[in-house]
Amino acid sequence: QQQVKQSPQSLIVQKGGISIINCAYENTAFDYFPWYQQFPGKGPALLIAIRPDVSEKKEGRFTISFNKSAKQFSLHIMDSQPGDSATYFCAATSNDYKLSFGAGTTVTVRA
């Protein structure tokens, strides 16, 4: 069974809008939560990551919000651009370095 649950499956946003993707987990041993971005025909690439000792991390237009008590984390893409159109995967791992991926969210940014 999937250890990380991700929603929505897909979303469409207008250029300049905000995209929000949510993930939830159960395994309290998870201590590292990356987001990967994947373009068609390419492998996933690390976008941004967070550890549970902080509640938010921002890199440019991408922000992770983390709620340890709720075992939830989310990705916000601010000022969405057509070049952000891709599939986004949340993931989680503990000290064994094995990534458990969410099912993925396909984001389409309309110009």
Add this chain to the structure above:
Amino acid sequence: DARVTQTPRHKVTEMGQEVTMRCQPILGHNTVFWYRQTMMQGLELLAYFRNRAPLDDSGMPKDRFSAEMPDATLATLKIQPSDPRDSAVYFCASGLRVWRGAGEGLGTDTQYFGPGTRLTVL
């Protein structure tokens, strides 16, 4: 610009044939992963290696899949015999991890993915 390379990029084969996929991890990386991506199951970890030794292959169907690292610059994933249900994109990823024993590691958690091998079994 260091990157993970995979060959072949595309493979079409008949059911029952042997398939070998190859991966060259980033030089200096000590941990190598094999993932499979399908629409139905998403990204699944098949196996991974630490310092060329298999650490976990519980995600792999043992009767037909095998994974090896003959040397530090080559990882292979073999399917014999192949089956239409094996049709998927197979990704190799590598990373650098300082392992301190008992399965615990320190250092970067980033995994760097290759471009994948798209396998179609007819």
